[in-house]
Structures are given as C-alpha cells and as structure tokens.
Amino acid sequence: MKVYQTSEIKNIALVGGAKSGKTTLAEAMAFESGVISRRGSVDEKNSVSDYRDIEIDRKNSVVSSVMYAEHSDKKINIIDVPGFADFQGELVAALNVVETAVVVINAQIGIEVGTELAFKHTDKLGIPLMFAMNQLDTEKANFDEQIREMKDFFGEKITIIQYPVNAGVDFDSFVDLVTKKMYKYPKAGGKPEILDIPETEKAKAEELHLTLVENAAAGADDLMEKYFDQGDLTIEEVRKGLKLGLASRSVFPVLCCSAKDNKGVGRMLEFISNNVPSPDEAIAVKTLTNGNKVTYNPKSAPTLFVFKTSNEQHLGEIAYMKIMEGEVTEGMDVLNSKSQSKERLSQIFANSGKTRTKLDKAVAGDIISTIKLKDAKTNSTLTSPKNATDTVTPIVFPDPIYTTGVRAIETTDEEKVGALINEFCQHDRSMRVELSRELKQTIIKGMGELHINTLKWYFDNQHKIGIEFVTPKIPYRETITKSAEASYRHKKQSGGAGQFGEVYLMIEPYYEGMSNQSKYPIRGSETHELSWGGKLVFNNCIVGGAIDARFLPAILKGIMEKMEEGPLTGSYARDIVVNVFDGKMHPVDSNELAFKLAGRNAFKEAFKNAGAKILEPIYDIEVEVPADMMGGAMTDLQGRRAIVMGMDSEGRNQIIKAQVPLAEMYRYSTALSSLTSGRGWYSMKYKEYQQVPTDVQNALLKAYEEETKDED
Numbered sequence: 001m002k003v004y005q006t007s008e009i010k011n012i013a014l015v016g017g018a019k020s021g022k023t024t025l026a027e028a029m030a031f032e033s034g035v036i037s038r039r040g041s042v043d044e045k046n047s048v049s050d051y052r053d054i055e056i057d058r059k060n061s062v063v064s065s066v067m068y069a070e071h072s073d074k075k076i077n078i079i080d081v082p083g084f085a086d087f088q089g090e091l092v093a094a095l096n097v098v099e100t101a102v103v104v105i106n107a108q109i110g111i112e113v114g115t116e117l118a119f120k121h122t123d124k125l126g127i128p129l130m131f132a133m134n135q136l137d138t139e140k141a142n143f144d145e146q147i148r149e150m151k152d153f154f155g156e157k158i159t160i161i162q163y164p165v166n167a168g169v170d171f172d173s174f175v176d177l178v179t180k181k182m183y184k185y186p187k188a189g190g191k192p193e194i195l196d197i198p199e200t201e202k203a204k205a206e207e208l209h210l211t212l213v214e215n216a217a218a219g220a221d222d223l224m225e226k227y228f229d230q231g232d233l234t235i236e237e238v239r240k241g242l243k244l245g246l247a248s249r250s251v252f253p254v255l256c257c258s259a260k261d262n263k264g265v266g267r268m269l270e271f272i273s274n275n276v277p278s279p280d281e282a283i284a285v286k287t288l289t290n291g292n293k294v295t296y297n298p299k300s301a302p303t304l305f306v307f308k309t310s311n312e313q314h315l316g317e318i319a320y321m322k323i324m325e326g327e328v329t330e331g332m333d334v335l336n337s338k339s340q341s342k343e344r345l346s347q348i349f350a351n352s353g354k355t356r357t358k359l360d361k362a363v364a365g366d367i368i369s370t371i372k373l374k375d376a377k378t379n380s381t382l383t384s385p386k387n388a389t390d391t392v393t394p395i396v397f398p399d400p401i402y403t404t405g406v407r408a409i410e411t412t413d414e415e416k417v418g419a420l421i422n423e424f425c426q427h428d429r430s431m432r433v434e435l436s437r438e439l440k441q442t443i444i445k446g447m448g449e450l451h452i453n454t455l456k457w458y459f460d461n462q463h464k465i466g467i468e469f470v471t472p473k474i475p476y477r478e479t480i481t482k483s484a485e486a487s488y489r490h491k492k493q494s495g496g497a498g499q500f501g502e503v504y505l506m507i508e509p510y511y512e513g514m515s516n517q518s519k520y521p522i523r524g525s526e527t528h529e530l531s532w533g534g535k536l537v538f539n540n541c542i543v544g545g546a547i548d549a550r551f552l553p554a555i556l557k558g559i560m561e562k563m564e565e566g567p568l569t570g571s572y573a574r575d576i577v578v579n580v581f582d583g584k585m586h587p588v589d590s591n592e593l594a595f596k597l598a599g600r601n602a603f604k605e606a607f608k609n610a611g612a613k614i615l616e617p618i619y620d621i622e623v624e625v626p627a628d629m630m631g632g633a634m635t636d637l638q639g640r641r642a643i644v645m646g647m648d649s650e651g652r653n654q655i656i657k658a659q660v661p662l663a664e665m666y667r668y669s670t671a672l673s674s675l676t677s678g679r680g681w682y683s684m685k686y687k688e689y690q691q692v693p694t695d696v697q698n699a700l701l702k703a704y705e706e707e708t709k710d711e712d
C-alpha cells in the first residue's frame, strides 16, 4: 500500500443509533473504494467489520472495528462503532482518535438514544460531525421529517448537502446541492449517472441551495461579506465555507445513502475526502501531559497512542494505535512512556476488520495496529527513546452505571473466572471488576445489562465455563450519632500467667471540621484515615498513669478490629472519636492481648448505646428521558427513595437530577429502558454516605441477625 502523508489521511468514526447501518456503511465504503472485493452483510453473518463470533451470533456490533477506504488519493480510516448505549466506552475511545464523526441516521426512525449519545460525546470532545441519512430505500423512510427533528435538536447548523428525490422502496436518486446535479443509481448500486436537476425539482433545489450557501458563508468572514454583497458564492467558495464550517462545528452537513444498496456511498467518500479535516487541520487536538499539543508532524520523534486492545482468536493480543507524531516503520523499537518497558513494533498493519495489510511505514495521523506488544494497554503512549516521558492525555471512559455480583457456578472455576474477567476488563475499559474483601463478592461494574451479558456470552460460548450474576451486596457503613461511655475488664486466671486489662472509654461522632475537645483533657491524639472512607480519632485522655502508654497501641488495635466488623451488621464503621480516659493494670498479668480485648469490648459496648446507625452509599444520578415520559420516570424514581434535586430540559428531553441510594439502583438500566421504550439513559456518580431510614435499618438488622444465626 502507498504510504499516505498526514494531509492525505482522514479519520472518521461511524457512530449513531443502534442498527442504523454503521457496519453496513463501513463495509460499503471499503467495497466502493476497492479495498475489499466482496461485500459481506450483517444479515448473512459474513460481515467484514462485525466479524467476531459474538457479533455474528447477535447480528449487532459489540466492539469497534477499524476499516479503511482509499479514495481520491486519500486514506479514510473508518472506525465502525457499536450503536447500543451499553457500548459507549467504544464510542468514547473512537472519538478520541478521529477528527470527524459521521452520525448515521436511520431515515425511518430519526434521532435515537445512540444519536443523542454520539452528539453528547462529540460535543464534549469538540469533534466535528456530519450526518449520513441512511436506509432511504425503506418504505417508511421520511427525510423531511427527520430533518425537521434534527433541526429541532441540533439547530440550524444542520445543512442539507443532498436530498432524496424518491425516498422509499424505489429510492435511486438524490439531488446534490453542492454540485447542483442529480445522482441516479443503478439497481445494484455503485456508480451513479450524474444528471441535470429535473424541472420538477428545480425550485426546491434552488431554495435549499441558498440555505446551503448561507450556512457555508458562515464558515469564514470573507465569504460572509461576499455573500452579503452579492447574494451567492461560487462552487469553490461554497466548498471552502463547508470545509471550514465542518471543522469548526458551525456546519453539520447531511448526506444521503442506502448503505445496503450501495447508493450514495461513493459520493459520500468524495465529500469526506474533500471536506473532512486531516489530523493536522483539526481544531480539537490532543495534548501531551507536559501541556504540548500533538502536532502530527512527521518529522518529530515518533509517538503512538494505544486507543484499543483486543484479544483475537488465533492471533492473540492486538493493539490499535494512532500515530500522534513522526513516522513509524516496521521493526521499530519504542518505549512505553509509563512503564519504561521496551517494545518492538515487529509488524504494523492497516486493518479491514479482521484482515490486516502489512505496512512498511506509516506517518503521523494514521491509524494502525500491531501485535505481540508485551505490556501496552489502552491509553499507553509509545515513544522513541528521545521523548520517552511524554504521554498523550488519556481517554476518559464513562463512569459505569450498572453493578452486579458474579460467581462461578462451580467453585473450582473461581480462580479461572476471576482471571478471565480481569482480562476482559483490560480490553474493555468501560467495565471494571473488583474482588471485594469487604463484601466477599466479585463485583462487576459496566454500562448496562447488555454490556454485562456480553461477558456472559464469552463464558458460555468461548470458555465454556458457567457463571451467574447475583444481586450485588451493598457496602454499608456504621456510625454513631451521640456520645456514650463504657468500660470493660478483661481478666483471665487459668493456671500459669493470667491476663488483665481494663479500659474506660467514651466515644462520640466525628464530623469534618469539628474541634478536637472532650470532657476529658486530651493528652495525645491520632487521626486515622480509614481505607474504607471516613475517620477514626483516637484520643489519649488517661490521667495519673492508670494505663501505661505502651498498651495504647493494643487498645487501638482492638478498636480497629471492631471498626472493621461493625457491631450492627458487620459492615465497616467510620467517623468516630474514641477517648480512652481511664483503666487499670495488673503489675504481673497485664499484657497487650488483654488490653486489645478490653479495648475491643469496651468499644463494642459503647457503640451499642451511642445511637448507632447504618449508612448507605448515595449516588448523584442524571436521568434523561423524552419529555412525555417524564412522569413515569419520576414515579419510578420516587419508588427508589430518590430525592429529586432539580430538572432541566435539553431539546425535547428532560433531565432529572436526583440522589438515590445505591441499594435501589440494581437493574435500573433495564427498568428505565422498559419505562421509556429504550429512549432514556442515565449516568451516576458516587456522592456520599447517608443514614438509612429507620425501616431500612430495621430490615438490615433483621437480615444480619438471620444471616449470622445460619452461620452458628
């Protein structure tokens, strides 16, 4: 393959609603440009882009695929992104390495959750976007309606470049408002006849052309001036305006196609080649952690950014990378900026789904892959030894919103299951796993039930190991609400040396910013940041040497043990001040063990009388639903003990901001999806621990009692 220079490279991601036709379009683009000689199809299970077993099985994309097309001496790298909201991590990763997002719209449906999510993320990252109005060959295709909806949602930046003349099952023609021609496709798709605009379309075409010119003029000041003076622009000026407007996100061009019938695809590639910014022309640029911008300068020292890894059957680890600086050649040695380990790019490839074409050399801005790296992971930066400490700012993956417990059906598989889930999470950064010592459970966090179920698919079909999902335990905490005193004497006389220790202590609630005072004068104080959150303040208030200072660490140790297994439900305790103010020693029998036990039991006693409360984790959540579905979403949230903090509207959607206990969020994504027919989504972020209501506390105490009774 020819070595493409930075200015000849265009990186796009095909994003948007689930099943809108992204994979079909990616495949049509590669086919139309001659990169693949046979078109596969998602329906016939022989797609080049959806090639993984799980994708063939399910007929939808699960993982992004890298494809490319060669058109007009340009290399168009295409990342075919899955559309289901659960695979948002893939979307975010792709948007971190492309200069333009092509949002595919299903002309039968219009804006979907996937469209809105794609828009949200491009907006956040400042990525230019254009739209491909697809499936125009379907009976229910309605171009005008979708444009109306898009203008409502995305504003007047929506700029029609092409409109269909005969959307519906006979779709074969559209008018192109830039070239002012009609493109008419043969039944089998491919190369169009380029015709004059027919009389019947002239008035409409002229009107839409004027809007296009006006939007293009907004791309540059000199064009705007000329447009105001003369009321029109030349075709070159329109092109220039569109290109600038696209790059600066002031124009969102809309093109037409039927990906399935390969109609409009060649012209779309041409539009992309001419108008989409090359990496070095993009305005939203990645930066290095040293603050420098990525320049995509082929003469700089090589820097590569790993945006995705996967484990491919029969091949092993594959890393997908963007060349941020310099040139890369086969066999080149690089350093992992973080781990400083040396890696060799023994082979580099251009990918067409699972098919790889070997490259000798690739230049800044290009997207390539390599295999057999030792320790490069997503977000790794590989550089030449010259600038080895620079790293590219990492991809920030969305916070997981779905939590579940998981376990191996056969206990003998436990270790293997743990290792495989860990490996899965390495490749899919929107899924996280944690073996919780506290909950004695393996907890998985992901983007939804569909996401979690892909994991199960791999276990069922590839590894043939049974796993099951179980309700995740909630990491409750315990604390106190008032002060209480207690004492405990540990005394044992059995045969030889006895044990003796007596501790008097007072405990009180700790809160941030409190002044450390006690009714007992404090002679020494230690503040412990607890690894499970919150604090323990341990005050020595002993007067007259009632207990030797050397026994204090043992007392603290005993208290700490009880903090780790709270007296109410065995959960971690937090935010407590302990004042040890008196005690007794025995000249012979006192030792550390005796004081540890005395401290532990005195603490436990005091805790019982200190208004002990169970705390639960509270999350800030934002739920976005179409306005007419607000009522249902609200009622459901109230049933989840949510406190609504506010409401906002965004386009035709309503955003509900609320605080909800984690315990009420189990399977929320599924509930919301069925409440809103898949039109709602949400995000959540940990906020704080709060006391549970009395009824919940009573239920938890009862459950703990039952549970521990069983253990006896």
Ligand SMILES: Nc1nc2c(ncn2[C@@H]2O[C@H](COP(=O)(O)OP(=O)(O)OP(=O)(O)O)[C@@H](O)[C@H]2O)c(=O)[nH]1
Binding pocket: 017, 018, 019, 020, 021, 022, 023, 024, 025, 042, 043, 059, 060, 061, 062, 081, 082, 083, 084, 134, 135, 136, 137, 138, 257, 258, 259, 260, 261
């Ligand atoms: N009639 C018609 N069907 C299409 C067109 N494009 C895609 N399809 C069909 O729509 C379905 C989904 O197509 P995909 O290409 O898998 O859609 P996708 O957007 O990649 O889906 P996800 O990756 O799962 O989000 C398949 O049955 C395709 O055959 C089109 O232009 N016309």
Ligand SMILES: [Mg+2]
Binding pocket: 022, 023, 024, 050, 060, 061, 080, 081, 082, 083
């Ligand atoms: Mg797909």
